[in-house]
Amino acid sequence: MADVFTGSFTQQEPIPDDAIEAALTVLRHGRLHRYNTAPGEIAEVAQLEEEFAAEVGANYALAVASGGYALGCALRAVGVQAGQTVLTNGFTLAPVPGAIASLGAVPVFVEVTEDLVIDLDDLAAKIAATGAKVLMLSHMRGHICDMDRLMALCDAAGVTVIEDCAHTMGAAWNGVPSGRHGLVGCYSTQTYKHMNSGEGGFLVTDDADLMARAIVLSGSYMLYARHRAAPGPEAFEALKWVTPNVSGRMDNLRAAILRPQLRRLRAQCEAWNARYRVIEDGLRDTPGLRLIVRPAAESYVASSFQFVLPDWAPEAVQDVVARCAARGVELKWFGAAEPVAFTSRYDSWRYAPAQHLPKTDRVLAGLLDMRLPLTFSLEDCALIARIIRAEVSSVFQSRPSAA
Numbered sequence: 274m275a276d277v278f279t280g281s282f283t284q285q286e287p288i289p290d291d292a293i294e295a296a297l298t299v300l301r302h303g304r305l306h307r308y309n310t311a312p313g314e315i316a317e318v319a320q321l322e323e324e325f326a327a328e329v330g331a332n333y334a335l336a337v338a339s340g341g342y343a344l345g346c347a348l349r350a351v352g353v354q355a356g357q358t359v360l361t362n363g364f365t366l367a368p369v370p371g372a373i374a375s376l377g378a379v380p381v382f383v384e385v386t387e388d389l390v391i392d393l394d395d396l397a398a399k400i401a402a403t404g405a406k407v408l409m410l411s412h413m414r415g416h417i418c419d420m421d422r423l424m425a426l427c428d429a430a431g432v433t434v435i436e437d438c439a440h441t442m443g444a445a446w447n448g449v450p451s452g453r454h455g456l457v458g459c460y461s462t463q464t465y466k467h468m469n470s471g472e473g474g475f476l477v478t479d480d481a482d483l484m485a486r487a488i489v490l491s492g493s494y495m496l497y498a499r500h501r502a503a504p505g506p507e508a509f510e511a512l513k514w515v516t517p518n519v520s521g522r523m524d525n526l527r528a529a530i531l532r533p534q535l536r537r538l539r540a541q542c543e544a545w546n547a548r549y550r551v552i553e554d555g556l557r558d559t560p561g562l563r564l565i566v567r568p569a570a571e572s573y574v575a576s577s578f579q580f581v582l583p584d585w586a587p588e589a590v591q592d593v594v595a596r597c598a599a600r601g602v603e604l605k606w607f608g609a610a611e612p613v614a615f616t617s618r619y620d621s622w623r624y625a626p627a628q629h630l631p632k633t634d635r636v637l638a639g640l641l642d643m644r645l646p647l648t649f650s651l652e653d654c655a656l657i658a659r660i661i662r663a664e665v666s667s668v669f670q671s672r673p674s675a676a
């Protein structure tokens with residue numbers, strides 16, 4: 274009998290005991306709203322923001338209700354208007370084009386390369402063709418493009434970069450943390466990301482005016498002076514009258530469970546990468562299977578794993594997915610005709626103008642993806658790799674052109 278994997282690809286680790294204790298303290302005093310503090314008390318959210326800003330080396334940080342909220346808030350804070358074009362990756366997750374559409378702005382998609390990062394030549398062409406002034410760059414599935422080249426390109430064209438770091442919290446390019454290359458970095462603390470508060474997110478920047486705007490937007494009323502990872506009151510003077518309140522604050526309960534997780538973030542990132550390397554080694558040189566090339570400048574956090582079956586017939590890819598599923602390995606295929614579960618293909622977002630991205634289509638047609646929750650052991654990962662390797666090899670050998 275062939276080995277079967279019995280773990281769950283959606284089961285994250287439990288919330289650590291010290292985080293549960295911190296949550297109970299907040300529940301017992303009842304001051305869950307970030308601006309509800311006892312005399313002399315510093316809210317959990319304000320402390321978390323300081324700690325997160327320090328972790329990524331940013332002047333300012335704001336904790337918010339979700340990663341998607343952080344993206345929308347960043348777009349509003351940089352002054353994007355309805356009808357304006359915002360460029361983003363052709364391969365990303367639905368909250369990214371959704372954040373753009375939430376302002377009435379227009380998402381225009383940029384091709385991705387076979388290594389799953391934004392195609393810088395297509396980016397240059399689309400900046401020239403559309404005159405876009407904002408790029409929402411998605412480090413989708415943790416893959417980071419050449420950020421030095423990207424920033425040089427965008428700086429030269431006067432394009433503001435907002436980084437979607439939902440999958441790169443803890444990662445870096447050339448030693449600079451992901452989220453610290455563009456004007457604003459946005460992160461998610463949703464259950465499937467690198468810290469888990471159910472829902473949640475962050476925005477970071479060094480720009481005082483932008484952060485003041487984001488804080489008022491997030492629903493600070495006139496209590497912005499309670500923020501610590503924030504500019505002084507003078508930064509709010511003029512804009513507090515003209516910046517709308519679009520409530521999306523984080524609460525003290527979520528902040529309480531995130532602070533202990535932030536202290537462990539680096540160790541968690543190492544644990545993800547150890548699992549990734551076991552699978553990568555296990556799949557190396559599998560005939561018909563292409564691994565994603567990770568550049569030396571990229572310090573990634575591999576909380577998921579991708580590989581490509583390049584130019585395979587759809588039926589053959591489907592066959593691999595079905596055979597792996599029968600052995601307990603859940604692969605998500607981005608080439609399926611109908612979007613399933615989390616949508617990540619630009620043609621599923623029909624509120625955006627229709628676009629044709631042949632290069633992206635070709636990559637997604639063979640792209641398979643799986644999560645790597647830390648509840649998997651290294652042995653689990655080795656087994657998963659053996660199963661994928663066996664099933665890919667047997668489908669590949671039986672393909673019509675192999676005869």
Ligand SMILES: *Cc1c(COP(=O)(O)O)cnc(C)c1O
Nearest residue numbers: 339340341366368437439461463
């Ligand atoms: C999860 C995710 C987000 C933000 O999602 P929320 O669920 O709103 O926190 C943004 N971008 C990508 C690529 C994501 O995977």
